[in-house]
Amino acid sequence: SVSDVVNRYCPTGRDLYLKKVLGIKAEPNAAMVRGRYLHAVFKRALAEAAAIIERGVSEGWELLSRFNAEAVVKAAAEEAGAKPEEAGVKLARAVAVRAAAELDDVVSRLGQTDPRTLAARAVPLVAEYAVDGAPLGLTPLRVDALYRDVVVEIKTGRHLEKHKLALAAYAMALEAELEMPVDYGLLVYMWIDKGISIRATPVPLKAELRKRFLEVRNKLMELIASGRDPGVARSCNKSCPFYSHCHGAGR
Numbered sequence: 001s002v003s004d005v006v007n008r009y010c011p012t013g014r015d016l017y018l019k020k021v022l023g024i025k026a027e028p029n030a031a032m033v034r035g036r037y038l039h040a041v042f043k044r045a046l047a048e049a050a051a052i053i054e055r056g057v058s059e060g061w062e063l064l065s066r067f068n069a070e071a072v073v074k075a076a077a078e079e080a081g082a083k084p085e086e087a088g089v090k091l092a093r094a095v096a097v098r099a100a101a102e103l104d105d106v107v108s109r110l111g112q113t114d115p116r117t118l119a120a121r122a123v124p125l126v127a128e129y130a131v132d133g134a135p136l137g138l139t140p141l142r143v144d145a146l147y148r149d150v151v152v153e154i155k156t157g158r159h160l161e162k163h164k165l166a167l168a169a170y171a172m173a174l175e176a177e178l179e180m181p182v183d184y185g186l187l188v189y190m191w192i193d194k195g196i197s198i199r200a201t202p203v204p205l206k207a208e209l210r211k212r213f214l215e216v217r218n219k220l221m222e223l224i225a226s227g228r229d230p231g232v233a234r235s236c237n238k239s240c241p242f243y244s245h246c247h248g249a250g251r
Helices: 002-006 014-021 030-054 060-066 069-080 086-110 115-122 163-178 207-226 243-247
Strands: 126-131 141-147 150-155 184-192 196-204
Touching: 002 014, 002 163, 002 207, 014 207, 030 060, 030 069, 030 086, 030 115, 030 126, 030 150, 060 086, 069 086, 086 115, 086 184, 086 196, 126 163, 141 163, 150 163, 163 184, 163 207
Parallel strands: 150 184
Antiparallel strands: 126 141, 141 150, 184 196
């Protein structure tokens, strides 16, 4: 998967060796579970806002009055195998507020129109867009979000340069499937504490970035095909989900 290529913990690739060659299933760490939970909240909040509009709501205040953030968060937590937390409620409400503002703006410009048209204009992001990964030699992919021809990657942790590689991979897969150019991506970092902080960085998806992804992918595919253990790294990240297999009872 794209995550296997981009979001690896181990510099030697042993995490991928344990997963793909030995078939070891690791337990996700706290950051992974929280990230999965917030992604699920984002996806479900978008879907719920769009569904409310499609049911005939054409005013922002009414969308907000019908939007149940707690229900969205509960369903997202169940999906992600996590406990509901206040950060999810804040995110769901923020999505609803944004959708309500967009709805009022669309209605002011277009007037009353077909509910599906309103929903598509007010909530233009398609969350977890499914795309075939086979052209890249990968498993089926899910893009965090797609906005027209712009691919969006959402992160809830610290900024890492390698995150841009995921955008390049998704772009190549989308181009193969949709037969249209995907020249730009958007890398969105989201932090939720007392409030919500969002930083969005446009990323030109140039040939060099695509080449870097393919080079990393090829190296890892060779590692898997060889079946050889690349060995434990000299310095290991203790949050690696395979840490105990290299430094504990699972070794």
